[in-house]
Amino acid sequence: MSVTETRIVTRRLREHPDAHTLERYLATGGYEALRRALQMTPDAVRDEQVTASGLRGRGGAGFGTGQKWSFLPAGVHPRYLVVNGDEGEPCTFKDHMLIEGDPHQIVEGAAIAAYAIGAHHAFCYVRGEFALGIERLERAVAEAYDAGFLGRDVCGSGYDLEMVVHPGAGAYVAGDETGLLSSLEGGRAMPRIKPPFPAVQGLYAAPTVVNNVETVATLPHIILMGGDAYARLGVGRSTGTRIFSVSGHVRRPGNYEVELGITFRDLIEGLAGGVRDGKRMKFFIPGGASSPWLLPDHLDEPLDMDHVTQNLRTMLGSGAVMVFDEDTDPALVAWRLARFFAHESCGKCTPCREGSDWLEKVLFRIAHGRGRPEDLDLMLSFGQTIVPDLDRTPFNQTTICALGPSTMSPVVSLDRWFRDEILERCGADRRRIPVVPA
Amino acid sequence: MPYTPENRERALRIIARYPERRSALLPLLHLAQDQDGWLSPDAMAEIAELLGIEPVEVLGVASFYTMYKRDRPRRLVVSVCTNVSCLVNGAGQVHEAVAEAFAADDEILVEEVECLAACDAAPVLQVNYEFHPVAGPEAAVALVEEYRRGDRTARGVSGGRALR
Ligand SMILES: Cc1cc2nc3c(=O)[nH]c(=O)nc-3n(C[C@H](O)[C@H](O)[C@H](O)COP(=O)(O)O)c2cc1C
Ligand code: SF4
Ligand code: FES
Numbered sequence: 001m002s003v004t005e006t007r008i009v010t011r012r013l014r015e016h017p018d019a020h021t022l023e024r025y026l027a028t029g030g031y032e033a034l035r036r037a038l039q040m041t042p043d044a045v046r047d048e049q050v051t052a053s054g055l056r057g058r059g060g061a062g063f064g065t066g067q068k069w070s071f072l073p074a075g076v077h078p079r080y081l082v083v084n085g086d087e088g089e090p091c092t093f094k095d096h097m098l099i100e101g102d103p104h105q106i107v108e109g110a111a112i113a114a115y116a117i118g119a120h121h122a123f124c125y126v127r128g129e130f131a132l133g134i135e136r137l138e139r140a141v142a143e144a145y146d147a148g149f150l151g152r153d154v155c156g157s158g159y160d161l162e163m164v165v166h167p168g169a170g171a172y173v174a175g176d177e178t179g180l181l182s183s184l185e186g187g188r189a190m191p192r193i194k195p196p197f198p199a200v201q202g203l204y205a206a207p208t209v210v211n212n213v214e215t216v217a218t219l220p221h222i223i224l225m226g227g228d229a230y231a232r233l234g235v236g237r238s239t240g241t242r243i244f245s246v247s248g249h250v251r252r253p254g255n256y257e258v259e260l261g262i263t264f265r266d267l268i269e270g271l272a273g274g275v276r277d278g279k280r281m282k283f284f285i286p287g288g289a290s291s292p293w294l295l296p297d298h299l300d301e302p303l304d305m306d307h308v309t310q311n312l313r314t315m316l317g318s319g320a321v322m323v324f325d326e327d328t329d330p331a332l333v334a335w336r337l338a339r340f341f342a343h344e345s346c347g348k349c350t351p352c353r354e355g356s357d358w359l360e361k362v363l364f365r366i367a368h369g370r371g372r373p374e375d376l377d378l379m380l381s382f383g384q385t386i387v388p389d390l391d392r393t394p395f396n397q398t399t400i401c402a403l404g405p406s407t408m409s410p411v412v413s414l415d416r417w418f419r420d421e422i423l424e425r426c427g428a429d430r431r432r433i434p435v436v437p438a
Numbered sequence: 439m440p441y442t443p444e445n446r447e448r449a450l451r452i453i454a455r456y457p458e459r460r461s462a463l464l465p466l467l468h469l470a471q472d473q474d475g476w477l478s479p480d481a482m483a484e485i486a487e488l489l490g491i492e493p494v495e496v497l498g499v500a501s502f503y504t505m506y507k508r509d510r511p512r513r514l515v516v517s518v519c520t521n522v523s524c525l526v527n528g529a530g531q532v533h534e535a536v537a538e539a540f541a542a543d544d545e546i547l548v549e550e551v552e553c554l555a556a557c558d559a560a561p562v563l564q565v566n567y568e569f570h571p572v573a574g575p576e577a578a579v580a581l582v583e584e585y586r587r588g589d590r591t592a593r594g595v596s597g598g599r600a601l602r
Contacts, residue, residue, distance in 0.1 A: 088555075089553075090521045090553040091523050091557045093555040093558060128468070128567075129505070129517070129555075129597070130555075131566075131567035131568065131593055131597030131598065132568070132569070134597070162455075164456065166461075167464060167468055167597075169464050169505040169506060170505035170506075171503050171504065172552065185458070185461055186458075186462065186489070186499065187460075187463075187499060188498065189502065189503075246558075247557035247560060248522070248523050248526060248557075249526060253523075253558040253560070254558045320557075322523055332525075333525075336520070
């Protein structure tokens with residue numbers, strides 16, 4: 001049986017090369033959902049549509065969207081909506097596509113979210129490197145103002161909404177919701193301790209909702225098909241569709257929007273064409289650089305957020321699936337990811353700042369033929385200053401944000417699946433090459 | 439360099455979009471960098487004055503973000519992704535070749551960057567934040583050469599965004 005995509009959020013941009021224009025957006029039913037939402041009460045949009053749909057955030061943590069909105073304290077104004085388009089998790093490229101390919105969908109979704117939470121000011125924080133995306137989203141916002149979908153008295157409903165597109169400037173940690181707020185306030189993108197949560201004290205210390213680009217892009221469709229109908233898609237508490245970015249050694253790398261509940265095999269082999277050049281798979285990373293890795297043995301497991309967390313000790317995270325063939329050196333991949341985390345650590349917490357650097361150094365020497373037999377255990381041991389209990393999923397942490405514990409995912413993966421290979425290699429190399437600090 | 443009168447107008451329009459003016463800091467830094475090819479101390483001082491903060495606060499923020507360049511002006515910034523999906527598709531050789539080919543050109547900065555969210559086209563690089571999948575080292579060098587000669591028009595060095 002062949003697998004197919006279920007295109008909801010990606011349908012317009014797949015069918016129309018000019019999906020980013022207002023003309024095409026309107027010609028394909030655009031802004032109808034906003035009109036309908038404005039005829040409901042904000043609470044009805046939140047409860048009867050979004051909460052009923054079971055939608056969970058697509059940014060990584062998978063928190064219930066309607067539930068998050070309900071945490072805003074009643075009667076406290078102003079309050080803000082912030083759309084997270086920072087997309088820096090390695091090998092995630094879905095928001096990039098949505099921003100460039102269908103920006104009005106994000107504007108409409110953000111307007112629906114802002115209306116539902118009672119915000120009159122929304123910000124779309126877009127990764128600074130997405131120059132074309134920022135240009136297109138800015139144009140979409142300008143067109144939406146001109147057409148009466150933003151600004152004073154949106155669609156004649158009496159509701160006012162300002163929307164600003166805000167460029168980032170190159171910092172992965174700005175993707176963390178509190179790091180993003182620090183950055184949007186004109187500071188270094190350093191995360192803040194929670195509580196207080198952004199819902200209570202966010203942007204300018206006012207109640208704030210931060211939602212991912214794909215999350216808000218889904219909202220117009222929930223309104224159009226109805227929350228209950230959306231909830232019937234997917235599996236268990238993983239309702240609806242998600243866009244998975246598949247890359248690495250596959251025949252057809254790309255973004256695939258699928259109903260949750262299909263298997264990794266359906267996605268990687270059925271849609272992305274499997275490992276290329278007739279080779280076999282060595283391992284894959286199921287949910288971005290921050291998630292622990294899986295093996296070909298796990299290919300028949302379903303794409304179900306709870307199942308993956310509870311039974312496979314990893315997570316679907318940002319939906320980035322990276323596939324590596326049999327010739328890949330897992331230590332090299334681990335080192336490159338460790339270098340990423342060491343580079344991106346903001347330095348606020350000692351365990352993350354120091355630990356990420358040490359992991360990078362030790363993985364460097366393992367990957368470059370200078371590993372010592374005790375190195376793997378060394379990393380697991382000092383790693384416990386970042387993640388006190390490495391057997392727990394998701395990892396607990398001693399740090400302010402989740403970047404800290406993410407640094408341990410590559411190490412834990414080497415230990416889980418490639419311990420013998422690494423030990424053997426460190427032992428052999430030690431006899432051959434004198435140990436010098438990397 | 440200070441903003442041109444036109445860009446100063448744009449800067450004031452950007453500031454007006456935010457409930458608190460300091461929020462305009464990142465966009466104003468991009469605007470200055472697009473204008474001058476870098477962030478000069480003068481430009482940062484002017485931004486500080488516009489936002490009512492100290493120049494050192496501007497420097498403190500600018501130095502946190504990798505896109506801001508504070509050493510000297512450039513015409514082209516070439517960003518080669520070497521994160522894992524690009525790495526396993528030959529990005530190391532691409533970066534080496536491009537870095538070597540333009541090492542002597544003061545106006546071109548070749549840098550290794552983290553995942554650019556375009557991994558389906560790996561290996562990829564950006565020239566002034568315009569995306570290009572590249573077939574290999576030779577193709578990458580030839581592409582940058584086209585920009586260097588002016589056969590291709592580059593965006594500004596900060597991405598040249600059209601800020602309203
Ligand atoms: C280091 C770090 C980086 C993150 N990067 C992103 C990102 O690029 N985009 C995103 O939407 N969420 C990112 N997140 C998750 C956000 O903190 C937040 O959970 C999310 O934006 C909430 O939106 P959602 O509920 O719609 O998923 C990141 C988290 C951490 C700790
Ligand atoms: S965990 Fe790391 S990135 Fe996150 S706040 Fe602490 S030091 Fe910064
Ligand atoms: S790994 Fe290079 S663009 Fe993602």
